[in-house]
Amino acid sequence: GVAMTTPMFTYLEQQLERRFNLFKLWNHPLDSHFLQENAQSIRAVVGCTKSGADACLIDSFPALEIVATFSVGLDKIDLPKCMEKGIRVVNTPDVLTDDVADAAIGLAMAVSRRISESDRFVRSGSWTKDRFGLATRFNGKSVGILGLGRIGSAIAKRAEAFGCLIGYSARSEKHHSGYKYFPSVLDLAANSQILFVSCALTEETRHIVNREVINALGPNGILINVGRGAHVDESELVSALLEGRLGGAGLDVFENEPHVPEQLFELGNVVLLPHVGTDTIETSIAMANLVISNLEAHFRNEPLITPVI
Ligand code: 8YV
Numbered sequence: 480g481v482a483m484t485t486p487m488f489t490y491l492e493q494q495l496e497r498r499f500n501l502f503k504l505w506n507h508p509l510d511s512h513f514l515q516e517n518a519q520s521i522r523a524v525v526g527c528t529k530s531g532a533d534a535c536l537i538d539s540f541p542a543l544e545i546v547a548t549f550s551v552g553l554d555k556i557d558l559p560k561c562m563e564k565g566i567r568v569v570n571t572p573d574v575l576t577d578d579v580a581d582a583a584i585g586l587a588m589a590v591s592r593r594i595s596e597s598d599r600f601v602r603s604g605s606w607t608k609d610r611f612g613l614a615t616r617f618n619g620k621s622v623g624i625l626g627l628g629r630i631g632s633a634i635a636k637r638a639e640a641f642g643c644l645i646g647y648s649a650r651s652e653k654h655h656s657g658y659k660y661f662p663s664v665l666d667l668a669a670n671s672q673i674l675f676v677s678c679a680l681t682e683e684t685r686h687i688v689n690r691e692v693i694n695a696l697g698p699n700g701i702l703i704n705v706g707r708g709a710h711v712d713e714s715e716l717v718s719a720l721l722e723g724r725l726g727g728a729g730l731d732v733f734e735n736e737p738h739v740p741e742q743l744f745e746l747g748n749v750v751l752l753p754h755v756g757t758d759t760i761e762t763s764i765a766m767a768n769l770v771i772s773n774l775e776a777h778f779r780n781e782p783l784i785t786p787v788i
Contacts, residue, residue, distance in 0.1 A: 480520040481774065482540070485530035487549050491767035495525065498771065509539055523547065523774055528754070529736075531555025537566065545777045547770045550757075551575055551630075553787060554680040554707060561788060568787040569773040572629060574765035575757040579677075580633035582756040583705045584641075586729030587673055589750045590701050591617040596747045615699075615726075618642045623671030625664065625687065626678025627653050630705070634675050646670055649678070664688075668695035673703060680707035690715045699726045705756045708734035717742050720749060731756045 481499040483492065495501045502521060507513045521540045526532050527549040534557045537543060545567040546556055553570060561568050589595050593614040600611050622638045624631045624647040635645045635658060645658040648667040652660040661667035664687055668674055674696050678684050688702065688711040696702060702725060704711055713734040719725040720743070727748035733739050736754055743749050757766065773784050 480517065481523040481525060482521045484524065484526040484532070484536070487525075487527045487529070488763050488767055490764060491525070491549065491770060494767060494771055495774075498775070499523075509536075514539055518542070523777070525549060525770060525774075526555060528552055528555055532561075533557050534560045537561065537564065545569065545774065547773055549766055549770055552680065552707065554709075558788065567777060567783060569770070569777075569783055569785050570787055571766040571769045572785055574769055575762045576629045576633045578759050578762045579630050579705055579756040580637055582731060582752070583630075583634045583675055583677065583703055583729075584637045586703045586705070586731065586750055586752065587638075587675070587701065588617050590703070590727040590729040590748065591615045591620070591673070593747070595750050617673075620644075620672040621646065621670060623647065623661070623667040623674040624658075625649075625667070625674065625676045625710075626684075626706070627656060627658070628678065631675070631677040632656070634677055643673075650683075664692055665695050668692045668700070669697075671696065672699065673701045676702070676704040676706040676710045678706055678710070680709055685709050686712045688712065688716070690719070693719045693725050696725060698723055701725075701727045701729065703729045705731045708732045708736060713740060720746055 480502055481495055482502040482504050484504050502517060518540050519542050522542050522544045524532050524546045531548060532546045537557060537560050543566055546561060547569045548556055549571060551570050551572045556568060591614060597611050600606060618641045620643050622643040622645050624635055627647040627649045638645055646661055646667055647658050648661050648664045676688060693715055717740045729750045731752040732754055739751060743751060769785060776783050
């Protein structure tokens with residue numbers, strides 16, 4: 480049996496149902512009755528960023544062998560717990576990289592060229608009464624990338640094509656990247672006009688974009704977050720935007736999704752997306768297929784395709 484934590488993608492649900500005995504946990508309270516009946520037969524959990532696999536869920540299924548997450552991010556999985564219990568973990572890297580990088584560039588473009596704001600200007604009928612005013616150029620900007628992994632590198636490659644100067648911060652210098660390495664995030668922000676957040680969320684990267692980093696990016700700087708909401712101290716971000724200490728922000732992720740600080744709704748220099756960085760039909764199908772082929776490999780005792788542990 481395979482247990483899915485929450486609805487994530489109908490195609491994935493259907494494909495899992497065709498292959499396995501699928502338990503849709505959102506239809507069952509995880510009470511002693513359900514667990515007594517089914518816990519022994521649940522060998523796999525499929526989770527996602529909305530609902531992953533915490534210690535409590537993992538402990539509920541004593542026969543659990545593998546956790547598959549419909550995401551590249553692992554922040555909703557209790558990895559130490561899985562290690563300790565010998566539970567395998569798989570995610571969906573690579574197949575989503577290009578779409579997340581596209582979304583990041585789209586956000587940077589939307590903020591700098593005021594695309595969402597100008598669309599609202601036309602729809603509201605303001606164009607017949609008023610001029611829209613000027614935006615800021617995106618091409619040629621100094622770009623800072625926090626985390627030069629798969630997604631960060633794909634953002635860098637795109638920004639390079641727009642003539643941007645690329646700098647990055649990461650745990651270690653990537654000597655072959657050809658981009659300028661900043662050991663300090665503060666220095667990176669001070670030297671960037673647009674800062675992209677594309678690292679994994681860990682204890683070290685929680686609130687890595689804090690008040691000082693926001694101030695270093697400054698009143699003309701733009702912050703783009705396609706990582707996790709918790710990478711940014713959100714209340715600091717809101718006050719910096721309200722006080723004009725930061726130029727603008729493009730955000731796909733928030734600290735308390737789906738709740739977004741309402742003060743942001745009034746700001747024209749902010750573009751807000753409902754965590755859709757990977758949500759194209761092509762990438763969603765590829766992610767679902769990767770979840771399924773990992774589970775099939777596991778149950779056939781074959782090597783996992785994208786193992787984390
Ligand atoms: C979402 C993501 O998890 O891959 C990640 O880490 O944040 C996204 O892929 C996905 O859309 C499912 O909610």
